[in-house]
Amino acid sequence: MSKDRSANQGPLSRRQFLGLGAGAGASMLLAACGGGTSAPPGAGGGGGGGGQFGEGTEYTGPNVSLAFWNGFTGGDGPFMRKLVDQFNGEHNNIKVSMTVQQWEDFYPKVPTAVSSGNGPDIAIMHIDQLATNAARRVIIPVDEVATVLGLQQGDFAPAVWSAGVWQEKRYGLPLDIHPLLFYYNQAEMRKAGISEPPKDRASFEAALKEMKSSGVENPFWVTSTWPAHLMWWSLAYQFGGQPYNEDGSQAQFNSDAGVEALTWQVNNIQQGYSPKNVANDAQAVAFRQGKNALTWDGIWMMNEWAKIKGLEWAAAPLPQIGSQPAVWASSHNFVVTSQAQKDPNKLQAAKVFIAWISEHSIDWAKAGQIAARASVRDSAEFQQLEVQNIAAQQLDYVKFPPAVPGIGELTAPTFELAVNEAVLGKKSPKQALDDATQKANELLAANKKKYGG
């Protein structure tokens, strides 16, 4: 009985102790293990000279197994698993075993697992997590891999290539780019007499008006949760703002541009284009049902829409509401962990795996991603992926956060919260962003102190 209860809710504070204690207990063991080694893993990675990843693009050593972790729990998981299976089939001396878990569990777990030696050798991380994990020495520099494999900036979108560098060392090799996209319901567009997807503020707002009068009660649902803050991120840049300053030392969410962006979002609710109180996922469900005619959501949602029979949908670049084009995006990057560093064979095999998947990233693009490599994007096969190609039109103006440790964790307690408060009418856009900016600057200062300049 008490076991059942603790599995659900926890009968006593003991449960809470266990939950928090488990991490603490693990770290106690870690601390014990780490006591002997003087140099933290990863610190000497760059200085190791040529060769910790080995020469060439083949692996000829003894049989080696690689643990590969990622957070592809959605429709993207099977695509990656198929690639891994194919890789294992083609490489007799390398066995990659893939472990999938929710991203929310993945990021807290990987550091602990890596330092205890039970974690991944290679993993996928988002671009805003690279600096954090580099600073915490979870992942090691991979400049050498890029050199050996001949990966160069020219083959990648510049924004994504440079975002993988922290303190002049490269920690991530980009696999893909996934921006927001503008999805629209074609049937409702026809009914409203709109032939082209709106591209700018005037045509977007006109479309809302026309759809409202042609019978869509709420044509553009502005949600109070994910991905509302990513819409705001895009809009803030569009209005000429920059949520963080160049080096990521200051938050400036409450700039005029930031406030204007959030005000525009909130106005859509006040004008009745969006219902009030749109909760988690409701806007996506409503889009599937045809109630929400226009929506901004991640490119990865394309496969979700495709599953719905009878839903006539199409995609377009995000409309330019402000003075310049801009769109939120993130990117999945290959990383090599400090755990793999203990075994040179693993490092060499990891390099081969990364190269192989990168070259086969056309099959990954089909999961609803833009391939990071220009050579893949230019291939005839990628040209046939309609939605991915439309999304790729935005590549010149995708906006990533600056590479600063701890920046990924700043989102939720700051501007994501502010967007929620403003959309739900708890605070004015200005007030919400003022508070978020203050909080972000406190956290940035704390991070700076913790991770060093």
Added chain:
Amino acid sequence: MTTTDVGGRAAPPAAGPGAGQLRRGRGRLGAGRAPGGRGITPYLFLAPYLLLFGLFVLAPSVYVIWISLHDWDFLLPGKPFVGLQNYLNLFRSGSVTSEPYWQAMLATGKFVLYSVPLLVVIPLAVAVMLNQQFPGRNFFRAAYFAPYVLGVAVVGILWRFLLDPNIGVVNHYLGKIGIGDIPWTTQTPWVWAALVGPTLWWTLGFNAVIYLAGLQDIPRELYEAAKVDGANRWQQFRNVTLPGLRSVLVFVITITILASANLFGQSYLITEGRPGRETRSAIMYIGEVGLREFRMGDAAAMSFLLTLILMLISVANFLLFRQRKEG
């Protein structure tokens, strides 16, 4: 050790009333034996649990205190000792942690305040009902207990969609009877209903089962005697049932307060701590700070303080009921 209760019945031992009541018969046999002279046998039997308790509860608890005195990130080489700074920050307005922590504590407190009375009273009513003789009794007993076997993830996601303000079934049917969209999961005070309601549905069966065991433990003769004295149903409940359930009641109130104070899954899944941070519980915030922002020193201080407060409440709870007994 044993105090006389209503009708001269020996009260169950104070520790572990739930299990104690179920195994009352055996307990009496044991109590008949002379104490002492058993050597180390009892301790050997206790040793395996003690070992686990020490390893997984006691040691981590002490370790938490140690962590709370540092600026702690287990992966960074430097873990500067900061003394009581993490605690002082919780009481210094304007620090990064104090305002969100107390807001989270307040949210937890509100949830306890709204949920505990319902989770104590309603299961009692259900248990009294299920203790009657009527056809289909076992079915209803199972039906009330059934939701309890679900995990919090199932309960959370289920109710998140049922209660969705715009696309939820609940508002759909409310709309049919002319009640406009209620923002269950996005606005106060409705969010509290969206957290307390599902929690009640989910866990009332557990408390009801404990009450039921307690009810079945009250001797029939007492009711018969009360009837002879002309007591009606309410008077029987007031003067026989409630006193007979006293120790069960203390147990239920205590574990319900603790369980409610550990609110995490419901607000994490149903409201995501929103609107703003209104429903973000203490556990949720501690988890965010410790496991996502990797500020484990802060998180440890917060969790130790929360534990301390819960211990005080539990002790106060026991004292309160004991005083009444004496008075």
